[in-house]
Amino acid sequence: MSVTPVTITITGAGGQIGYALLFRVASGAMLGPDTPVRLNLLEIPQGLRAAEGAALELQDCAFPLLHQVEVYDDPKAAFRGTSHALLVGARPRAAGMERGDLLAANGGIFGPQGEAINAGAADDVRVVVVGNPANTNALIASAHAPDVPADRFTALTRLDHNRALGQLAPAMDTPVGDIRNVTIWGNHSATQFPDVAHATAAGDPVPALLAARLGGVDAAREWIVDEFIPRVAKRGAEIIEVRGSSSVASAANAAIDHMRDWVHGTTGGWTSAAVVSDGSYGVPEDLVSSFPVESVDGSWRIVQGLSLDAFAQHRLATSVAELVDERDAVRALDLI
């Protein structure tokens, strides 16, 4: 076991996802059983008591890997020395709030957090933004951290990816673990494009397996377009309707999957993450967009050379147009 603990900062630690994250991260589910951790919990004053309560419970779990827990309301202190930052705390949309208001409110959070990461995080810092609008919040944070390579800032679309696997497995009567190479493209929003064109299950192409089960290529296409894509893209709203509040444990689980694969590498195919575009697939450079990605030697790499048919190109362009709108809106507000 390495002796020096790794510092992990979790923002919004007093909230729902924070509570679902902390104990799994402290148990080693994210960085593995050989990496001791130090947790820095960042909250705003209203959330401090909840974070402090979680810190007491963490102590009571006596996790062997957990060396220290600190609770902060100052981003500079919370990000000092951090190598893994999970930015969960965000301003939720309130009744009557326009999109510009929401972006401005989140700019007030992710700008200063980007500055704090720039000022004090470890050289190898990895950042995943969970708080919505996640892609554009990551863009804002990155813009305020000029000394940190932009590819260190990512946003979470692993939950959408996992949701897609969760829908496909029963549709094909296949274990989730046999499915490979699903892609979420674009924004973490209802415009995202969950794509199974290159996916396989136990080595066989998913489109052909669906056609065999559903009675033909047209029926498979209909299921993909009319059921699968909207179900995955609107799953967040479905969970809110059924549970009465947004996804918590599945979001925390996805954030752990994202960070674990980033650090330890992907195996057996690609996954999905929102990363800074290098212009691949026509996505304008610098947008934080979801792509098919592999993690190699500690870095995300966009999988190259996939063919996109006219439908796929249209779906990707629609989601990218939304990302461009969000970027232009935060630019107009001087947030980037």
Ligand SMILES: NC(=O)C1=CN([C@@H]2O[C@H](COP(=O)(O)OP(=O)(O)OC[C@H]3O[C@@H](n4cnc5c(N)ncnc54)[C@H](O)[C@@H]3O)[C@@H](O)[C@H]2O)C=CC1
């Ligand atoms: N990307 C994804 O896949 C998903 C994203 N989300 C988003 O994650 C975010 C958090 O969700 P929940 O934990 O359920 O919300 P929550 O409201 O339970 O917790 C958010 C916490 O963040 C704190 N917070 C607010 N501003 C902060 C700041 N400047 N610094 C530090 N902490 C701050 C609040 O005090 C609160 O304790 C929301 O924006 C939600 O929309 C939720 C599910 C999936």
Ligand SMILES: O=C([O-])CC(=O)C(=O)O
């Ligand atoms: O939809 C929401 O408000 C929360 C979210 O991002 C998701 O569940 O994907």
